[in-house]
Amino acid sequence: MTAENSILNKNGVPSFVTDYIDSYKNNNIVLNTERIKLIKLLEKSIFKRVESGDLYFDEEHISKCIKFAEKWYFPLQPFQKFIISFIFLFHSHNNRSYYKEFLIMMGRGGGKNGLISVISHYLISELHGIENYNGSVVANSEEQAKTSFEEIYDSINAATTLQRAFYKTKLEIKSNGTNSKFKFHTANPKTKDGGRQGFVIFDEIHAYESSDLVNVYTSGMGKKKDSRKFYIGTDGYVRDGYLDNMKRIANNILDGEHPDSKMFVFICKLDDEKEVADQKNWEKANPMFSQPMSEYAEILFEEIQEEYMKFNYDGTSRAEFMTKRMNLPEEDLEKIVATWEDIMKTNRPMPLLNNRTAVVGVDYANTVDFAAIGFLFRVDNNYIWHSHQFARRGFLDKVSLGPPIEEWEKEGHLTIVDTPTIAPELMVEWIQKECRRLNLRVHKVMIDRFRYDITRPAFQGAGIELEPLNYMKSVHAQISPRVEMIFNNHQVIWGDNPLMRWNTNNTAVKIGKDGNKEFIKKDPVRRKTDGFHAFLHALYRSDEVLQKDINKSLDMMDAMLG
Structure with a gap:
């Protein structure tokens, strides 16, 4: 890119990142504690390392990934461009990716599956350019595992240009340019073999009761350049399981206890259950609700308003609403032994x-x-x-x-x-x-x-x-x-x-x-x-x-x- 159309500021940080942070500092968007901590961590460490030349954002890949998404999928929201930017953060001395893991959690309807579809499609494509950069999406149910796979499949089906670039079946999508394959898997760790993966997406992580499934699908990783793991989901009802442990690790990272960690943590949730009463706080859990809202977000917001009206009449509805919409686990106290x-x-x-x-x-x-x-x-x-x-x-x-x-x-x-x-x-x-x-x-x-x-x-x-x-x-x-x-x-x-x-x-x-x-x-x-x-x-x-x-x-x- 030329200096005139560069997306990087004078310190080497993409505008998609600085604009998002400025929106928070100018009170244009409302963030929860975890995202505020993330910004402070980035400013304290990552941005200084970029400015010193130790790390760099690959503006070409960032720009191409965003353009690819908006041409073949949908307009990206600022928070989605913010996340994509950090996928393409690299070490200067060996040009290897800095972040190896991405934990992305938000309320249901926040667009995490759509974002992961875009990212997956780009990573196997010729635009990314890594040969045999295979990817998988793993979930507890086949329906959920197929969500991103089918979104990519439908995108290819709808465009002649993509049909020439990719070969697809109901079980596998392959890039003709890189021979990279994308598949979906359901959860039975005893019968799976992780193989050599470029990237793996673990969906519905709230339902994982142990690390067995993750261990199977990551055992063959690290052998491919720039291998990455993505963990996405909304909180759930399984306690003391894999997600609770991941959240403990994530919070320690955000608190600065592991300065060399290679996990990027993007968690959206209410900070306190009392905040649900003010609908302006809902964007803490769902970044789609930041202003100005897209048409999709406006329709979703109205739907959630209707759910909120009903949840005070039914303890089960309240627990589901708080857990799935506000990403803040709450239990129906009338139906459990104890919290x-x-x-x-x-x-x-x-x-x-x-x-x-x-x-x-x-x-x-x-x-x-x-x-x-x-x-x-x-x-x-x-x-x-x-x-x-x-x-x-x-x-x-x-x-x-x-x-x-x-x-x-x-x-x-x-x-x-x-x-x-x-x-x-x-x-x-x-x-x-x-x-x-x-x-x-x-x-x-x-x-x-x-x-x-x-x-x-x-x-x-x-x-x-x-x-x-x-x-x-x-x-x-x-x-x-x-x-x-x-x-x-x-x-x-x-x-x-x-x-x-x-x-x-x-x-x-x-x-x-x-x-x-x-x-x-x-x-x-x-x-x-x-x-x-x-x-x-x-x-x-x-x-x-x-x-x-x-x-x-x-x-x-x-x-x-x-």
Whole structure:
């Protein structure tokens, strides 16, 4: 480009970047905290390195990518041009791309899929010019995985020029000039091979319960020049999963804790749930709503206004609106055991458990997948839960649960058994082992009547009496107020136990016509709740443990006083 039509300012920064930042500083657009932090980070580090000559923006690629998008797709918004600029930021000493990863999160309808379609199409094209720069888009569902693929397919189909430049089938799009291919994949990490990718897009990252899928598709990366990973999505309801970890990393990067990080973080969300009342704040979550709005944005804004009007009448609608439209996760408090924040408060140091009395809770609802057992103690008005679970290998091989079960086994939270069923003797042995190790006293062992008959022989054979819980709906109704109270007051402690957190977050609260609450599974197969139900069984008799320890202390004082 000539100096007259250069998009770079005198310091080497593209106008698409400086104009966007100036719009914020001149109060023409409203940004959330994460984007404000991004601007400060760029000004403190990246721009200075560009000015010094250490880094440079490739204005030719930036300009060509934007022109390509606006010719064959749609007019780009300022925030989209801002993001594209950083895809083509390079090291001066070796001309390799600076940012290797891009985390792009915003409210539903913010145009992230359209942007990623444009970027993908350009990266495989002759305009980008890298041979065999293959790309993939990965998502949990085929419908979502095909979103960008089909958008590129339709764009090629609509233009003779693009038809000459690209070969397409329903499964693959290939550039005739670079031999670069673009495909879509759905999520089953056990059956995929990452191959040698130039770039990978991970869509719907809110649904990833572990890093397994990402690891598969990135294992072959780094062998291709300027390889890049894109993570896009809106927040969701899976907690303690891949996205929560990514957000922790992203916030640390924005706070300047990792100055050499090669991840570009662009997160759009409300800063606080109270901000939703002022519709001017909605552009914090959806940058499409910055003024002046496009026709698409105006139509979307009206649709969201209608959703907002309805959400105050329905808790489920509110949770969905806040999570998906405002990118600020919120849970329907009438349908969950506890908020994620309250569940995380269980992660506190366990007190010494030696020489204590406990109620034991057992959940043995299904002998072929999971079983759970634990000791419940009352210590200083807290409910201390020391537990273990068993999972059957055959079930884990057949059903992809998502979370890192094998990793949790290494951490000691469960045992995976390679047997046709989970034998009740395993739970008996675990009780005996822990009683010997900690010199524990068992007050009672509580179990659902449903599995009482098949577990009783093993326990009685070891001299341990089981007490069956009859009419579980009635039991749940009786203890639900206590469950709500002890989680809200942060009286539950089970240490750093991701398996128990997962179990609890997988549990839904069903409110009957009589107003009574019942604890059920959110998903009957994949969202296991065994550990939480074992906790509930023990909780039913937890007051008796407190009284037993009080009586023991009184007896001891009487003995000392003679």
